[in-house]
Amino acid sequence: MLVRNRWVVLSISMVAQVASVSAIFGIPVVLPRLREDFGVNTAQAGVLAGLPSFGLLLTLLIWGVVIDRVGERGTMALSLTLTTGALGLLWITPGLWSVAAVFLLLGAVGGPVNAASGRLVLTWFTAGERGLAMGIRQSGLPVGVGISALVLPGAAEAWGFVGAMTLPALLALAAVPLVLAMPTEPPRTERARSAPEREREVTDVPPRSPYREWTIWRVHGVSMLLGVPQVTLMTYAVLYLVQEQGWGAPAAGVVVAAAQVPGAIGRLVLGAVSDRTGERMRPVRTLAASGALVLLLLTFLPQAWSWSAVPLVLVCLILTMWHNGLTFTSVAEIAGTAWAGRALAVQNWLQAISTTLTPLLMAVVITVAGLPWVFAVGAVFAAAAIAVVPAGRRSIPGPTTNE
Numbered sequence: 076m077l078v079r080n081r082w083v084v085l086s087i088s089m090v091a092q093v094a095s096v097s098a099i100f101g102i103p104v105v106l107p108r109l110r111e112d113f114g115v116n117t118a119q120a121g122v123l124a125g126l127p128s129f130g131l132l133l134t135l136l137i138w139g140v141v142i143d144r145v146g147e148r149g150t151m152a153l154s155l156t157l158t159t160g161a162l163g164l165l166w167i168t169p170g171l172w173s174v175a176a177v178f179l180l181l182g183a184v185g186g187p188v189n190a191a192s193g194r195l196v197l198t199w200f201t202a203g204e205r206g207l208a209m210g211i212r213q214s215g216l217p218v219g220v221g222i223s224a225l226v227l228p229g230a231a232e233a234w235g236f237v238g239a240m241t242l243p244a245l246l247a248l249a250a251v252p253l254v255l256a257m258p259t260e261p262p263r264t265e266r267a268r269s270a271p272e273r274e275r276e277v278t279d280v281p282p283r284s285p286y287r288e289w290t291i292w293r294v295h296g297v298s299m300l301l302g303v304p305q306v307t308l309m310t311y312a313v314l315y316l317v318q319e320q321g322w323g324a325p326a327a328g329v330v331v332a333a334a335q336v337p338g339a340i341g342r343l344v345l346g347a348v349s350d351r352t353g354e355r356m357r358p359v360r361t362l363a364a365s366g367a368l369v370l371l372l373l374t375f376l377p378q379a380w381s382w383s384a385v386p387l388v389l390v391c392l393i394l395t396m397w398h399n400g401l402t403f404t405s406v407a408e409i410a411g412t413a414w415a416g417r418a419l420a421v422q423n424w425l426q427a428i429s430t431t432l433t434p435l436l437m438a439v440v441i442t443v444a445g446l447p448w449v450f451a452v453g454a455v456f457a458a459a460a461i462a463v464v465p466a467g468r469r470s471i472p473g474p475t476t477n478e
């Protein structure tokens with residue numbers, strides 16, 4: 076029963092993640108229509124797309140405490156319901172400032188799904204399975220972005236920006252009964268406990284805070300730094316192809332969607348490899364170096380050979396997606412189940428700082444130097460991440476789940 080249940084739980088948590096991602100990160104793929112409907116320029120549209128991330132900043136730490144004390148199922152169901160309601164408010168917003176307020180609210184209520192579903196992986200899966208399981212769960216981001224990139228640009232052309240964003244609202248609402256139907260937790264005797272939790276049971280003392288050590292802070296730092304190029308590509312890839320390369324918005328959306336398939340597969344492969352090798356963070360250093368190089372190529376090469384723009388956009392989108400599963404697994408294992416909800420909320424909160432500040436930074440870059448230079452700035456942050464990756468970060472061994 077446990078084998079079936081844990082994969083069911085993972086599948087439901089992924090559906091919830093896709094719904095949340097489609098709501099929050101579906102906005103960038105319809106920036107051309109947002110810009111047209113509300114009469115804003117490119118830099119202003121990018122700032123609007125970053126407002127949900129600012130909303131995340133305001134509430135994520137509180138959500139983390141709620142997850143650890145109340146549980147994942149109720150928290151995720153509440154978040155998805157509120158996400159539906161927030162997107163529904165777009166139909167009655169009278170102007171640009173009201174839309175900005177809705178975007179802020181959307182991030183504030185949509186944050187806990189990622190942290191809660193990550194805690195489920197730590198609870199239900201052993202160390203030898205968590206990399207793959209977290210990779211599957213984290214593939215919800217590229218899957219959600221891919222679905223949004225395929226569907227929303229065409230929907231926006233037909234129904235306008237507000238009409239297109241109704242689709243993620245309906246998806247979030249449909250995910251609620253699935254979340255409520257999933258099991259709460261595995262039987263205690265079968266639970267895939269982490270090392271900090273087992274230590275607490277043996278010593279009968281509260282688990283030590285992972286934040287007394289530098290390792291978890293360095294993993295958080297890597298995620299923040301690599302979040303800058305990732306958010307840059309997610310926010311500006313469609314706009315870059317439309318504005319700089321002359322593509323139509325639906326066709327540009329297809330390009331972005333095409334990158335999500337290898338983006339998701341790469342997370343699964345890297346997670347499975349990390350389960351075998353025990354190395355969670357060493358591959359992240361390689362990804363940071365490769366991403367920095369390709370981002371620089373995207374900045375300069377299309378100016379000489381325009382045909383190189385699309386393949387370089389694809390490669391950059393893929394590479395900037397691959398680190399998330401590894402860093403989230405590492406944070407969860409360092410924290411243990413007693414701290415996982417809070418630690419993953421902190422992880423999301425710090426990433427939300429990157430997500431929020433990146434469009435503001437890139438708005439300045441676009442104003443001063445032009446849209447292609449946002450990729451060069453992203454390359455600088457990827458290069459900085461190379462030095463921050465903690466050395467020798469291996470997975471924490473756990474008990475084998477009975478098959």
